[in-house]
Amino acid sequence: MKRVIQSAINLSTSSPFLVEKIVEEISGLPGLKVADYSSDPDHNRSVVTLIGEEESLEKAVLKIVEIAEKEIDISRHRGEHPRVGAVDVIPFTPWRGVDMGDCKKLAWKVGEKVAERFDVPVYFYGEAALREEHRDLSRIRRGGYELLKEEIDKVPERHPDLGPAKIHPTLGAVVIGARGPLVAFNVNLKTQDLDIAKAIARKLRGETGGLRYVKAIGISLKSKDMVQVSMNLLDFKKSTIYQAFELVKLEAKRWGVEVKGGEIIGLLPLEALVDVAGFYLGIPELSVEQVLEYHLF
Amino acid sequence: MKRVIQSAINLSTSSPFLVEKIVEEISGLPGLKVADYSSDPDHNRSVVTLIGEEESLEKAVLKIVEIAEKEIDISRHRGEHPRVGAVDVIPFTPWRGVDMGDCKKLAWKVGEKVAERFDVPVYFYGEAALREEHRDLSRIRRGGYELLKEEIDKVPERHPDLGPAKIHPTLGAVVIGARGPLVAFNVNLKTQDLDIAKAIARKLRGETGGLRYVKAIGISLKSKDMVQVSMNLLDFKKSTIYQAFELVKLEAKRWGVEVKGGEIIGLLPLEALVDVAGFYLGIPELSVEQVLEYHLF
Numbered sequence: 386m387k388r389v390i391q392s393a394i395n396l397s398t399s400s401p402f403l404v405e406k407i408v409e410e411i412s413g414l415p416g417l418k419v420a421d422y423s424s425d426p427d428h429n430r431s432v433v434t435l436i437g438e439e440e441s442l443e444k445a446v447l448k449i450v451e452i453a454e455k456e457i458d459i460s461r462h463r464g465e466h467p468r469v470g471a472v473d474v475i476p477f478t479p480w481r482g483v484d485m486g487d488c489k490k491l492a493w494k495v496g497e498k499v500a501e502r503f504d505v506p507v508y509f510y511g512e513a514a515l516r517e518e519h520r521d522l523s524r525i526r527r528g529g530y531e532l533l534k535e536e537i538d539k540v541p542e543r544h545p546d547l548g549p550a551k552i553h554p555t556l557g558a559v560v561i562g563a564r565g566p567l568v569a570f571n572v573n574l575k576t577q578d579l580d581i582a583k584a585i586a587r588k589l590r591g592e593t594g595g596l597r598y599v600k601a602i603g604i605s606l607k608s609k610d611m612v613q614v615s616m617n618l619l620d621f622k623k624s625t626i627y628q629a630f631e632l633v634k635l636e637a638k639r640w641g642v643e644v645k646g647g648e649i650i651g652l653l654p655l656e657a658l659v660d661v662a663g664f665y666l667g668i669p670e671l672s673v674e675q676v677l678e679y680h681l682f
Numbered sequence: 683m684k685r686v687i688q689s690a691i692n693l694s695t696s697s698p699f700l701v702e703k704i705v706e707e708i709s710g711l712p713g714l715k716v717a718d719y720s721s722d723p724d725h726n727r728s729v730v731t732l733i734g735e736e737e738s739l740e741k742a743v744l745k746i747v748e749i750a751e752k753e754i755d756i757s758r759h760r761g762e763h764p765r766v767g768a769v770d771v772i773p774f775t776p777w778r779g780v781d782m783g784d785c786k787k788l789a790w791k792v793g794e795k796v797a798e799r800f801d802v803p804v805y806f807y808g809e810a811a812l813r814e815e816h817r818d819l820s821r822i823r824r825g826g827y828e829l830l831k832e833e834i835d836k837v838p839e840r841h842p843d844l845g846p847a848k849i850h851p852t853l854g855a856v857v858i859g860a861r862g863p864l865v866a867f868n869v870n871l872k873t874q875d876l877d878i879a880k881a882i883a884r885k886l887r888g889e890t891g892g893l894r895y896v897k898a899i900g901i902s903l904k905s906k907d908m909v910q911v912s913m914n915l916l917d918f919k920k921s922t923i924y925q926a927f928e929l930v931k932l933e934a935k936r937w938g939v940e941v942k943g944g945e946i947i948g949l950l951p952l953e954a955l956v957d958v959a960g961f962y963l964g965i966p967e968l969s970v971e972q973v974l975e976y977h978l979f
Contacts, residue, residue: 646964647964649965649972655952658955666943667942676950677717677777678975681777
């Protein structure tokens with residue numbers, strides 16, 4: 386692959402059967418690689434990470450939406466994580482031989498096809514946003530599917546960028562965008578007190594005074610009798626993984642709560658990994674060039 | 683490159699001028715990449731890490747020995763690190779499309795050419811050792827150039843595997859071998875007391891009861907007014923970087939000495955990096971497959 390775009394597709398299901406079916410259906414596509422997939426029963430979500438060129442990603446996305454339309458019913462979906470659709474978010478991230486402009490174009494092209502073929506409302510977010518109020522994913526998802534359904538044809542901000550101003554019966558809505566690499570990093574706490582996770586999330590969140598490029602929410606992990614601070618690091622070079630982890634640990638200590646450990650959802654850029662290791666080993670100058678495999682790409 | 687062998691060549695010089703000259707001279711070789719090079723004034727050593735196929739590595743090594751013969755004089759070399767030659771150690775490590783057998787063959791072939799062309803004693807170590815007593819590099823280097831010079835024609839164990847039983851006037855001896863990936867990891871301590879570094883090294887060293895696959899020595903860093911625990915992790919999956927780091931920190935605490943930080947010399951395998959990050963972030967299941975770049979190799 387000379388041109389490489391990454392797409393970490395967020396699905397509103399945690400059925401391993403369904404995710405494996407999807408992976409199987411798209412695995413044969415030429416120029417595409419399913420790099421990772423994982424499901425979380427408490428979030429009731431799955432992330433399937435694809436890498437490939439434009440054409441194969443477009444085909445894969447259309448296939449996934451086609452399967453989701455039949456197999457997922459967003460109106461009956463329950464889960465701890467905010468979502469507006471069965472295929473909730475489709476981000477495109479430039480990786481090799483492409484730039485953000487290519488990813489924006491791909492987002493718009495795929496969005497058009499999805500809206501047209503499935504008659505579903507489509508929102509463009511991140512770098513592909515057509516309206517400022519849709520740039521921030523969390524603003525589009527605020528109140529989840531339930532609130533969007535109510536407001537979609539009433540509140541101007543909530544109108545989709547493409548497709549009908551009407552929720553699709555099974556798909557809900559689809560949010561498609563272009564963005565830089567993001568790190569999905571969760572920290573699990575040995576308590577069932579959701580308020581603690583929410584309070585810590587508030588301390589971490591850039592919006593409420595925490596780390597500038599961190600999005601954070603508190604979530605209950607019923608299957609594990611724990612709670613979780615679930616974070617997205619939108620710019621891991623500026624708001625780093627180790628900062629997020631150490632701040633969660635500090636706050637947890639203040640509440641007298643033990644930290645079970647971290648979780649990376651989807652893929653981690655090598656640079657983020659080097660940053661973590663360099664911090665904890667006291668090697669500020671550690672670089673990706675010092676990783677052997679870096680020279681084999 | 684389909685076949686990839688790594689060679690972290692250890693030179694007994696810390697002259698940036700000379701190292702850059704060497705890098706320049708070999709950079710043009712087809713099928714070869716100079717992945718990394720660095721010099722340390724206290725060790726008075728440099729490591730040049732090459733990756734490439736057999737033929738190009740052979741050419742590069744011969745070129746390096748040719749330059750070293752003229753530009754380095756081991757008889758006048760001073761430095762904190764044990765060494766027996768100007769081109770002190772040439773290890774070959776299998777990486778992609780090759781196995782340890784290929785690296786052993788390459789070591790023997792290169793050793794033959796080096797011994798013949800430069801009339802220098804050659805020792806085979808590690809997996810390429812022809813005699814059990816030469817398997818362990820530290821045993822070959824014990825007492826350094828000075829002791830080897832005295833014993834080379836007198837003590838049977840010290841006889842070279844190839845070439846004359848007589849130290850070469852400028853090159854000294856050359857140790858060539860095959861080995862798995864090794865992590866060269868140093869920890870610097872904010873004290874000038876060499877005895878503390880030596881005592882901590884003893885605690886870390888497998889031989890004296892420390893971590894099984896760790897080699898460790900205490901070294902004085904005169905240029906930095908510090909001392910160093912200089913380690914080789916011969917099997918970083920079994921004796922890990924974070925174990926070594928945490929144990930040095932614990933021992934340093936006992937001596938009331940502050941740890942300045944770590945240092946990685948040469949390259950780090952991705953797996954070792956993942957292991958460190960997984961440990962410090964509390965993610966025991968973190969895997970190389972979760973690193974985006976892993977899918978781009």
